[in-house]
Amino acid sequence: MRTKGDFPNINERKAEGVREDGAPYRVLVVDDSMFVTKQIQQILTSEGFEVVGVAVDGAEGVEKYKELHPNVDLVTMDITMPKMDGVSALEKIIEFDKNAVVIMISALGKQDLVKQSLMIGAKNYIVKPLDRKKVLERIVSSLNR
Amino acid sequence: MSDYLDPNNEELLKDFYVEAEMQLESLERNILVLESDSSNEDAIDEIFRAAHTLKGAAATVQMTELAEFTHVVEDALDEIRGGKIKVDGHTVDVLLESLDIIKSMLESRSEGTVYGGDVSGIKEQLRALFEGDEKNKSVLSKATAKKLPVTKVQEGANSETFLVSEYEILELREAAGPDVEILAVRVKFNPDNPMNTVGGIQVFAILKSLGTILKTEPEFEKLYEDTFFPEVVYFLTGESTKEGIEEKAFISDVTLEVEVLQLVLGNEPTLPEVATNKTGIQAEESIDDLVASITSEIEEKGKEASVDLKDLEKATQTMGDPLGPAGRKVEDPPEEKKIIEERSEGTKKPQNSGGSVLRVESKRIDDLLNLVSETVINKATFNQVSNQFTENMNQLSQIQSSYRQLVKELFDSLPDYMEKIERGVSVKDVKKEITEGYGELLTIFDGVQSSFKGSINKFRSTAQNLGRITSELQEGVMRIRMVPIAQIFSRFPRLVRDLSKSLDKQIKLSIEGEDTELDKSVIEDLLDPLIHCVRNSLDHGIESPKERTAAGKPIEGTLLLKASNEGNMILIEIFDDGKGIDVDKVKQKAIERGIIHPNKLLTDVEAYNLIFEPGFSTAAQVTNISGRGVGLDVVRKQIEKLNGSVSVVSTPGKGSRFTIKIPLTLAIIQGLLVRVGQELYAIPITAVLDSHRIKPQEIRRIDNYEVFNVREDVVSLMRLDRIFNIPTEEKREHYFVVIVGSGEKKMGLIVDQLIGEEDVVIKPLRDHYTNAPGIAGANITGDGTVSLIIDVSQLLELGQKQEREARSKREETSSRKY
Numbered sequence: 001m002r003t004k005g006d007f008p009n010i011n012e013r014k015a016e017g018v019r020e021d022g023a024p025y026r027v028l029v030v031d032d033s034m035f036v037t038k039q040i041q042q043i044l045t046s047e048g049f050e051v052v053g054v055a056v057d058g059a060e061g062v063e064k065y066k067e068l069h070p071n072v073d074l075v076t077m078d079i080t081m082p083k084m085d086g087v088s089a090l091e092k093i094i095e096f097d098k099n100a101v102v103i104m105i106s107a108l109g110k111q112d113l114v115k116q117s118l119m120i121g122a123k124n125y126i127v128k129p130l131d132r133k134k135v136l137e138r139i140v141s142s143l144n145r
Numbered sequence: 146m147s148d149y150l151d152p153n154n155e156e157l158l159k160d161f162y163v164e165a166e167m168q169l170e171s172l173e174r175n176i177l178v179l180e181s182d183s184s185n186e187d188a189i190d191e192i193f194r195a196a197h198t199l200k201g202a203a204a205t206v207q208m209t210e211l212a213e214f215t216h217v218v219e220d221a222l223d224e225i226r227g228g229k230i231k232v233d234g235h236t237v238d239v240l241l242e243s244l245d246i247i248k249s250m251l252e253s254r255s256e257g258t259v260y261g262g263d264v265s266g267i268k269e270q271l272r273a274l275f276e277g278d279e280k281n282k283s284v285l286s287k288a289t290a291k292k293l294p295v296t297k298v299q300e301g302a303n304s305e306t307f308l309v310s311e312y313e314i315l316e317l318r319e320a321a322g323p324d325v326e327i328l329a330v331r332v333k334f335n336p337d338n339p340m341n342t343v344g345g346i347q348v349f350a351i352l353k354s355l356g357t358i359l360k361t362e363p364e365f366e367k368l369y370e371d372t373f374f375p376e377v378v379y380f381l382t383g384e385s386t387k388e389g390i391e392e393k394a395f396i397s398d399v400t401l402e403v404e405v406l407q408l409v410l411g412n413e414p415t416l417p418e419v420a421t422n423k424t425g426i427q428a429e430e431s432i433d434d435l436v437a438s439i440t441s442e443i444e445e446k447g448k449e450a451s452v453d454l455k456d457l458e459k460a461t462q463t464m465g466d467p468l469g470p471a472g473r474k475v476e477d478p479p480e481e482k483k484i485i486e487e488r489s490e491g492t493k494k495p496q497n498s499g500g501s502v503l504r505v506e507s508k509r510i511d512d513l514l515n516l517v518s519e520t521v522i523n524k525a526t527f528n529q530v531s532n533q534f535t536e537n538m539n540q541l542s543q544i545q546s547s548y549r550q551l552v553k554e555l556f557d558s559l560p561d562y563m564e565k566i567e568r569g570v571s572v573k574d575v576k577k578e579i580t581e582g583y584g585e586l587l588t589i590f591d592g593v594q595s596s597f598k599g600s601i602n603k604f605r606s607t608a609q610n611l612g613r614i615t616s617e618l619q620e621g622v623m624r625i626r627m628v629p630i631a632q633i634f635s636r637f638p639r640l641v642r643d644l645s646k647s648l649d650k651q652i653k654l655s656i657e658g659e660d661t662e663l664d665k666s667v668i669e670d671l672l673d674p675l676i677h678c679v680r681n682s683l684d685h686g687i688e689s690p691k692e693r694t695a696a697g698k699p700i701e702g703t704l705l706l707k708a709s710n711e712g713n714m715i716l717i718e719i720f721d722d723g724k725g726i727d728v729d730k731v732k733q734k735a736i737e738r739g740i741i742h743p744n745k746l747l748t749d750v751e752a753y754n755l756i757f758e759p760g761f762s763t764a765a766q767v768t769n770i771s772g773r774g775v776g777l778d779v780v781r782k783q784i785e786k787l788n789g790s791v792s793v794v795s796t797p798g799k800g801s802r803f804t805i806k807i808p809l810t811l812a813i814i815q816g817l818l819v820r821v822g823q824e825l826y827a828i829p830i831t832a833v834l835d836s837h838r839i840k841p842q843e844i845r846r847i848d849n850y851e852v853f854n855v856r857e858d859v860v861s862l863m864r865l866d867r868i869f870n871i872p873t874e875e876k877r878e879h880y881f882v883v884i885v886g887s888g889e890k891k892m893g894l895i896v897d898q899l900i901g902e903e904d905v906v907i908k909p910l911r912d913h914y915t916n917a918p919g920i921a922g923a924n925i926t927g928d929g930t931v932s933l934i935i936d937v938s939q940l941l942e943l944g945q946k947q948e949r950e951a952r953s954k955r956e957e958t959s960s961r962k963y
Contacts, residue, residue, distance in 0.1 A: 033198050035164045038157060039205065080194055107201045108339055111371050114812045115346040124347070124396075129205035137397055 016140050017049030023144060024050040026071060030061030030089065031078040031105060036130070040076055040105075043132050044139075053144070058084025062092040074143060075102045077122070079113050087117050094121040101142055122141075161206050165251055165625035168195040169244060172634060176240050183232035193222045199247070213249045216265055221271045239270045239641070289856060317380055319358050326407065330379040333402040341373045344399045348931050349379065351393055356383020378654055407429050415649055503665060505625050512619045519614050526607045533600040541593050548589050555583050569910045570626045619813065623664070627809075628770045630708045631716075635708060637679060644683050651690055651701040652683060661708040663715055667787055667807060671717075672760065674780040674791070678719050679704065681777060686723030686801055696798065699724065709805070714789075715935035719803040726795035728752045753793045753801075757781040773908055785938045788829055790813060816905035816924070818932060819883060820898040821865045822873035827905045827924050828883060832937035834891065835884040836899060843878070849951070853882065853893055860884055862893045863944050868919065875896060885937045892944055894935075903927075 017025050019045045020060055027049050034056075041051050053068055055061040058081050065075060066073045075093065080084040086104060104117045104125040114125045123142040147695045175188040182188070196219045203211040224230045248269060250260040300620065317603045330352060334344040345361075345368035352358055361368060362378040365542070385393075387405040388821055394403045528651060563574050634656050645652040663671070687693075687702035696702060705720040728749050734743045735755045747755075759778040777791075784791045789807030806816060816827035817836075835855065845853050851862040862882065882893040907922040921936035 028184060032194075034194075035157070035160045036205070042157070042158060080197055082191075082194065084361070087312055107197060111340055111342045112369075114340060114343045115369055118343070118346050118350040121350075125340070125343065128201040129439050134398070141397065 004018040014047030016136055017044060017047040025073045026050050026052040027139075028053040028055065028061070028064055028067075028068060028072050028075045030057050030058065030064075030075060030081070030086070031056045033078070035126070036078065036105065040083050040135070043130070043135050057081045058086055058092075059071060060087030061086075061089045062096070064122075065093050066096060066120050069097055070076055073101060074139060076126070077141075078101050078119075079104055079106045079110055079117070087113055087120065090117050103139060103142055108131055120138055128131055158206060159502060161202055162251065163504075164202060165199055168199045169248060169251075171195045172199075173241070173244055173639055174635060176244070177642065179232050179737065180234070180237045180642075182401065188224050188468055189222075193219070193226050196222050208250070208254055210260060210264075211247065211254070214243070214250065214268070215247060217268050218247070219272050219787070221274045224274065236274060239267070239274060239818040241643075243267055243271060250636055252438065262714065298470075312542055326355075327380055327382055328385075329406040330381065330394060331406065332379070332400050333376050334374065335398055335401050336373060336375060337410055338399050341399075342371050343819060344396070345374055345377045347399060348377065348394050349394060351396075352379050352381055352390070355385045355390060355393065392628065479585045503626070503628075509621065509624050510962045513618070513625070516614055516618045516621055520611070523607060523611050523614060526603075526610075530600060530604045530607055533603065534597075535601055537593060537597050540596065544589055544593055548586065549791070551569055551583055551586055551589075555579075555586075559584075623809070623813070624662075626661040626665045628665050629659060630661045630663050630668065630715075632709070633668055633675065634659045634706055636672070636676075640676065640679065641683065641704060644680065648683060650687065650705055652687055653701050654704050654706065656706045658708040661710060661715060662809075663807075664809060667715075667809075670783065671805075671807065675706075675717065675719075676784045677780045678791075679706070681799070681805070682719055682721040682723065686721040686725075689725050692724070696724075698804070714806050714808055717805040717807070719805075720800060722800040725797040725799055725801050726753050726756065726793070727797065731755050750792075750794060751797055752957070756793065757791065782938075788831060792832075812908065814905050814934075815932065816903055817883065818900035818903055818926070819865075819881070819894075819896040820900055821869065821896050822871040824869070824871055825864065825900070825926065825930060826896070826904070827932050828885060828906075829921075829934070830902060830935060833887045834886045837882045837884070837893075838879050839882055840879060841877075850948070855884065855893075858891070859891045861944070861948070862889050862895055863940070864895045866895075866897075868940075868943070875951055885941070890941045891943070892941055894940075905932075905934060 007052065019025065025064075027044055029037050029040050029051055031054075037054055037056075041054075044051055052072055053081045055064045055138070058077075060083075061075070062084070066071060077086040077090055081089075084092075086106075090102050090104070095104055098121070102117075102122045104114055104122045105128060106114050106125055107128045112126045114122075118125065126138050172192055175192045175195070179190040196215055198210055200215040200219055222231070223241070223372070225232060225236070230236060246260075246262070249262065253260040259709060314839065326607075330346050330348075332344075335339060338344065344940075349358065349365070349368065350363065359380045359382060361380070363374055368377065387407070390405050391403045394400065400912055416585055421930070445450050563581065565575055566572060607892055637656065638654055639650055641654040682704055688696065688698075690700045693702065703720075703722050705718070707718045709716045709718075730743075731745065731752050732755070735752075735758065736743050738754060738758075740758045741747070757777045757780065781791050784805055784807065787807045789805060791803065791805045793801055793803050797802035815828055815830040817833050819826050819828060837853075837855070839853060844853050847859070852859050854860075863870070881896050881899050883896060883899070884891060884893050885890070903926065905924045909922050909926060910917070910920065910934070919936055919940040921934045924934055926932055927955070
């Protein structure tokens with residue numbers, strides 16, 4: 001896999017996933033699909049984010065969040081997952097930390113759930129199939145908000 | 146779309162395929178669960194989730210045909226989940242068929258092509274599932290079509306209310322209280338956003354954090370519905386500045402424009418509002434026109450569509466009824482063909498999965514790492530021992546030199562002592578003097594001996610440790626390649642279902658021991674023979690419902706697939722409660738086919754196992770399912786390739802049991818090492834029945850063949866040196882004979898020497914060596930020499946071929962005589 005270190009950076013553009021002070025934003029990825037998880041990881045790490053945790057279902061996601069807190073800046077949360085779905089997991093996370101930055105990952109056709117999540121406190125949502133530009137845009141904008 | 150699909154991203158694609166396969170497996174399993182228990186909600190949820198994930202993943206990797214098709218499937222599943230479709234046999238059929246299409250789509254993709262088959266038919270069937278069940282679907286679609294313009298009209302009204310909302314503004318003011326600034330945030334949304342209906346809520350959620358939202362236009366409940374509003378106005382109070390709100394409420398590619406208006410205290414409407422008022426009215430008019438035209442258009446289309454649908458329904462009905470039975474008949478053969486195709490797919494598979502992915506429990510890797518660290522420690526101990534030995538050596542050489550010195554001195558001084566004795570000094574005194582001077586000599590080696598002893602002990606225990614670790618390591622690595630047999634067993638429910646449908650038999654499949662673990666390579670090669678056996682049992686074993694009732698058995702036949710461990714072998718049994726094997730028929734057939742001699746006496750078990758002989762098929766009629774000329778002999782060949790064996794026992798009228806025995810792994814086997822001339826050979830111990838030491842005169846000749854008597858049996862002999870052309874001294878006092886067998890065949894191999902049993906690590910032979918008949922691979926023995934591993938079944942065949950050739954030659958010559 002290509003990593004940032006392999007190529008000299010000609011345009012001195014700051015990586016999106018790095019704070020002003022140079023520390024990377026730390027992300028927890030919650031998704032039951034290994035494939036999507038990997039994709040998010042690739043996109044994020046290529047921009048300097050640090051994926052500090054991966055969970056395969058909602059319950060594990062909540063647990064990981066509590067474990068990592070406060071050393072986690074952002075959570076990407078799939079909606080359809082076994083055991084505990086993303087919306088319930090979001091609820092639990094917000095209950096635990098009302099300032100949590102959670103971004104929902106949803107497939108097309110789940111508008112109602114996305115709306116519900118936004119009302120509960122999700123900062124943004126991303127629609128699958130994932131597009132690198134959009135993912136980064138929405139994540140960065142949620143972090144800056 | 147996504148730049149994550151460049152050719153470099155094979156890794157991601159690989160993951161996609163692995164996951165897709167898992168989803169498919171889960172889909173198939175749960176659909177079958179659903180068939181027997183249509184109200185199983187867990188299964189439905191699981192199916193839905195799998196289909197959904199698959200769709201998402203397919204869209205991501207830009208397999209549009211796949212994503213599109215799965216989407217239709219998902220729609221149907223959604224209806225099932227909602228309880229709108231009842232799950233019956235037909236539904237399951239359609240779903241399974243769709244799964245097959247998804248499978249072939251994936252397969253084409255993995256081969257680098259795009260599935261070219263026509264899926265419109267199955268798509269129609271899927272749609273018909275949810276359309277057919279609600280007969281008034283056309284009405285429904287019309288209703289939704291009507292609903293759409295209604296909301297649009299409302300929209301028009303909404304913009305109106307916003308613009309002439311002086312009364313409502315008053316109301317808002319009252320709600321907010323005096324002296325509070327009310328902001329109207331007007332947001333235009335981007336209709337091209339894939340989830341454009343979410344925007345309204347998204348902005349709502351953001352604004353909520355900035356202040357109190359008094360009211361929205363359209364109302365909040367409407368926003369929550371699944372309708373897209375191009376423009377929403379939020380009324381809120383709070384401390385935020387206009388710019389702040391504008392900045393925060395703007396979400397790229399969700400919103401197009403954010404405008405914050407201030408509602409000023411007092412009754413007079415502000416200027417900007419008037420301005421917007423005018424344009425608003427214009428806009429309103431045009432919207433109204435648009436809405437009117439759209440409504441009429443949609444209504445027309447809806448009518449058309451409903452007519453089309455009705456026509457279609459009628460047509461299908463008229464077509465379906467007279468063709469009904471015929472249609473079924475036409476349908477059946479393709480189904481069977483499909484099954485055959487599936488089979489050939491099955492054989493193709495292993496080739497495709499050349500770079501296959503293996504999922505391993507992380508604990509197994511951890512265990513390995515543990516063992517590796519132990520070997521590192523072990524290595525350090527060995528280094529230590531080696532240092533000790535060097536030390537010992539140094540010590541020894543030192544002691545040796547002082548020993549030499551002393552001995553030399555002793556020799557040199559001997560004449561002096563002799564002289565002393567001659568001079569009259571008493572012997573006793575001389576002795577005493579010698580002991581004083583050279584007594585050391587006796588004990589000089591004691592120290593070094595004890596340190597040598599210590600080192601040797603340490604060396605021994607370290608070597609012992611190494612032995613233990615390596616065998617554990619070997620086991621650990623093997624365990625990495627171990628996968629549960631459930632991987633292939635999971636395919637059978639579907640197979641049995643399809644087969645029993647096409648055979649018109651009722652069969653219940655039960656599976657036991659699916660957790661039994663097997664080497665991955667073995668599992669891959671095991672699928673085909675297993676399918677063959679199961680197919681055979683279904684086709685020839687289990688009777689039709691009619692025959693079963695006549696025989697007083699339950700209509701439903703049972704098939705049991707069972708796997709278990711037996712030492713370092715795996716036992717797979719296939720039981721059926723069918724009619725069993727007719728021994729007489731088998732014998733008769735075997736005689737007909739020239740497989741056995743008419744006079745040959747056979748036990749029942751021997752007779753049963755004749756069905757594994759090439760060219761044997763007792764089914765009177767050749768069906769598509771089994772008995773296509775390739776019979777169970779293929780099964781035996783494949784199992785023997787895995788160094789296993791297959792046998793069958795049967796009770797007439799009660800059923801039969803196929804037993805397949807295979808070693809846990811292919812990579813390491815137990816072998817009997819033998820020597821022929823200067824060469825070493827390893828014979829797999831599983832094939833070795835017996836070994837004997839015989840004198841030359843015990844070898845007899847029948848028809849020019851060397852044979853030899855073992856108890857009551859006559860075994861033909863084969864000289865390995867002649868077969869492999871190895872120069873050796875054939876005349877000797879004794880010969881060693883290793884009796885090998887596979888199935889019912891037996892043969893004695895004459896070798897020069899038996900060396901012993903050893904673990905043999907099989908190294909495959911490459912390229913042009915692979916064709917060497919009778920050789921399965923190579924192995925490196927402990928002292929570094931190479932030994933070839935003998936493929937017993939091939940060797941037996943070779944021997945038989947020679948025998949047959951010789952026989953036909955004989956027959957030719959004898960017929961010429963007459």
